[in-house]
Amino acid sequence: MDSQTIALIRTTFKAVAAEDDGPERLARSFYAILFTDYPQVRDFFPAALDAQRDRLVKAIGYAVDRLEEPEALLPFLAQLGRDHRKYGITGEHYVAVSKSLHTALKAFAGTELWTDDVDKAWAEAIGLISDTMVEAADRETTPPIWTGTVVEHREVLRNLAIVRLQLDQPMAYAAGQYLSVQIPSRPRMWRYMSPATPASPNGEIEFHVRGVTGGWVSPAMVGHTRIGDKWQFGSALGGLGVPRNTRRKLLMIACGTGIAPLRAQLMAMTQRRSNPMTHLFVGGHFPCDLYDLEMLSRMAMVNRWLTVTPVVENDENPWWYFGSGESPDGFPNIEPLRIGQIGKVVADYGPWADRDVQIVGSPSMVQTTKFRLMAAGTPAEHIRHDPLF
Incomplete structure (x- = not known):
């Protein structure tokens, strides 16, 4: 053309x-x-x-x-x-x-x-x-649709759930990719979601779902999913991922359930013999939004190439949260909690010119973080994110 x-x-x-x-x-x-x-x-x-x-x-x-x-x-x-x-x-x-x-x-x-x-x-x-x-x-020779049965549904926050499924047959996807998902109560309403775990030869798959206020699908996933429900999935999409044997250091930035595709990549990287130095910033509005810090702490404990920095915009949890109250600073091998908007916090560290960067979150968070990094000196060609739709 x-x-x-x-x-x-x-x-x-x-x-x-x-x-x-x-x-x-x-x-x-x-x-x-x-x-x-x-x-x-x-x-x-x-x-x-x-x-x-x-x-x-x-x-x-x-x-x-x-x-x-x-x-x-x-x-x-x-x-x-x-x-x-x-x-x-x-x-x-x-x-x-x-x-x-x-x-x-x-x-x-x-x-x-x-x-x-x-x-x-x-x-x-x-x-x-x-x-x-x-x-x-x-x-294409793979199935047009995969089917999975819900085997675990765990609400970790009032509007956030972890859903684990057993696929009828294993699905090949690269850690960091996303899938179109359909649930039985919302026929023909496919939504894009990223698995929070790498592809499993046993056909297990996990999603982290936040209910969007006024949404058609995500609130049903969080509040009405039952063990035994059948979900359907389309083919894998997206280009996020960490090539084997890469020598460039990595910067990963996620907010809320945006941690899912980065988490899957980190889990896949732990199975490799060597990895580049990787700095993960994981953010949320409140400390309780950092729901996966325990897992990230364990990962950082046994993988010296991984640094995890938590970031929140408010240092106190909302009134409706009645969890354990454990502070993000209470996890070993996690950097001290930073307070502020995640894009500004990351950009304040410097230009990150020597890093390949991945950003995952809402469209507004991705764009704001990307612009702040570019203003700080991060080359645009080093920054990756999935299409914002």
């Missing part, structure tokens, strides 16, 4: 995103066209489309930003194609989605902005996205 084509695509998409409610109106228009022209595809989508609409526009934006980076974009699209097999969609469904998206963009942009050249540019981009996803799905 040449530079002129990419420029036309980006100019159009920025014009859409810049308008008030532009991304939301584009998504609404797309789904209205799709369901009107191809009513048979409606059953593939949940009744409530709020999360789906937001995810669609963010995915398009993510692809548009990486049109000049095929080495990053194409593997991402291939992963999406493998994951989308869980819906049972075929090539004709991709055609329906592609045509509907093209029509929605054209209608939204208007005749002044949507020239023949813009039309051709978007046709090429949408074709690239669709073809890459279809080809990857067609080549």
